[in-house]
Every structure is written in structure tokens, then in C-alpha cells.
Amino acid sequence: MRLIDVVQLTNSEYLNMYKLKLINKKGTPKDYYVASRRKREEMSCNTKKHDVCDGVMIIPVTENDEIVMLKQYRPAISDYLYELPAGMIDKGETIEQAARRELYEETGLRGKSYELILKPSYSSVGLTDETTAIVKMVVEGEMTNYNTEEDEEIEVFKIKKCDAKDFVKNHHVSVKGALVLLSM
Structure with a gap:
């Protein structure tokens, strides 16, 4: 072609x-x-630049080995889906800055540490050139959805790492989130 x-x-x-x-x-x-x-x-x-990053997905882990998850309304399916916190990178932001901002906006938590797990990668290359990086952060603070945007419907909750695989089997989890949880 x-x-x-x-x-x-x-x-x-x-x-x-x-x-x-x-x-x-x-x-x-x-x-x-x-x-x-x-x-x-x-x-x-x-x-032909394949290292540009459009968005970031965060794997937030508490000191007690819990994973912070979202139950979020998604208009494309007119339903709720279980996901990890994620969002777009604003112009001028680094992956780390966007991850910290999105984590706080969606969960109220702050990242104590930052680790790049997956460099920018295409999320659905048959449909889009969108790329997402995946980062892991140890988090602290009180969970809240108070800082979400007005069009976001998000419920924040935690699951134990040891329950992650069962959670994926029993719930509608986004494919990116499921792959991360299955590897825990």
C-alpha cells in the first residue's frame, strides 16, 4: 500500500x-x-514518528498492595466499564506530568513514585494512530472523584492485587486494563 x-x-x-x-x-x-x-x-x-504519546494509563498501587480502579461511564457503549485511571497528555506535558495530573483528577490520589512500564504504543492501530504509555505509581492520599471533569462519571475503588485475575474474569474490564491486571 x-x-x-x-x-x-x-x-x-x-x-x-x-x-x-x-x-x-x-x-x-x-x-x-x-x-x-x-x-x-x-x-x-x-x-512516521512512532514515539509521540497521546495518552497515559496509570497503574496506581497503594502501600497495602491494592490497585486503584475506576468504574467509568463510556458514551461509545452507553454503559460503565472498569478501567485503570487514564487520560490525554496536554500540549507541553511530559508523560509523567500527565500521569500525575490524571491520577489526581480521577482519584484524588498523589503519586509517590513513577515508573514507565510501556513506552507510547498504538492502542488500536486498525482504527487510529492514538498511542498510550503505561506507568506505575505507588500512591497516597484519600480517594475521591471530586476533581473529575463535569462530563466524567467515575467511581473510584480498590481491589487487592491477589484478586486482580478474578476481577477481570467477573467484570467488564477495558482490554488495556485487563492485560495489566492479568499480569499482576
């Missing part, structure tokens, strides 16, 4: 649709549709 052009189809603040105009190995034109959080000129298909 060879990329010929990228056409922006929507103009939204956080996510846009693009049509990729391609030529396949037989010379036939093909259209492929993708979503991206990036501007047209910053998309991976144009820059």
Missing part, C-alpha cells in the same frame, strides 16, 4: 475522522478511514 493523501472529514477538539487515500499493490485506489487525536500534519501516517 502507498499513501497518496489524507483528507480531514471532521473538525473537533479531541478526535477527528480522516480518509486515507491509498493505492494497493495492484495499483487500485482504496479509501481507508481512521480516527486521530492529532492534526493532519502530525498524524503518524504523515510523520
Whole structure:
């Protein structure tokens, strides 16, 4: 496949649709549709930069070996899903700064330590060029959802590390969160 052009189809603040105009190995034109959080000129298909980070997911662990989780409403499925805290990296922020900010906003907790577990990686490359880094933080403080954005519906809770695999088996957990919990 060879990329010929990228056409922006929507103009939204956080996510846009693009049509990729391609030529396949037989010379036939093909259209492929993708979503991206990036501007047209910053998309991976144009820059070939695979180390840009759009978002971060945090593995918050307490001193008592508990994992802090979220039950969060997701409009795309019009239902709640169990997840680890996560969010977008704001312009000018490092992965660590975004992780600390998102952790506090979604859980009320502060990170005592920071460890990069997975560098920016594509989350669903068949649909988007979005990348997510995964970090682990030992956390402290009182849990609250008081600092969430007005459109976020989040319940914060803890599970014991030793119960993580059973939790995944018995609940609807996001795939990224499930993979992390299954490795605990």
C-alpha cells in the first residue's frame, strides 16, 4: 500500500475522522478511514514518528498492595466499564506530568513514585494512530472523584492485587486494563 493523501472529514477538539487515500499493490485506489487525536500534519501516517504519546494509563498501587480502579461511564457503549485511571497528555506535558495530573483528577490520589512500564504504543492501530504509555505509581492520599471533569462519571475503588485475575474474569474490564491486571 502507498499513501497518496489524507483528507480531514471532521473538525473537533479531541478526535477527528480522516480518509486515507491509498493505492494497493495492484495499483487500485482504496479509501481507508481512521480516527486521530492529532492534526493532519502530525498524524503518524504523515510523520512516521512512532514515539509521540497521546495518552497515559496509570497503574496506581497503594502501600497495602491494592490497585486503584475506576468504574467509568463510556458514551461509545452507553454503559460503565472498569478501567485503570487514564487520560490525554496536554500540549507541553511530559508523560509523567500527565500521569500525575490524571491520577489526581480521577482519584484524588498523589503519586509517590513513577515508573514507565510501556513506552507510547498504538492502542488500536486498525482504527487510529492514538498511542498510550503505561506507568506505575505507588500512591497516597484519600480517594475521591471530586476533581473529575463535569462530563466524567467515575467511581473510584480498590481491589487487592491477589484478586486482580478474578476481577477481570467477573467484570467488564477495558482490554488495556485487563492485560495489566492479568499480569499482576
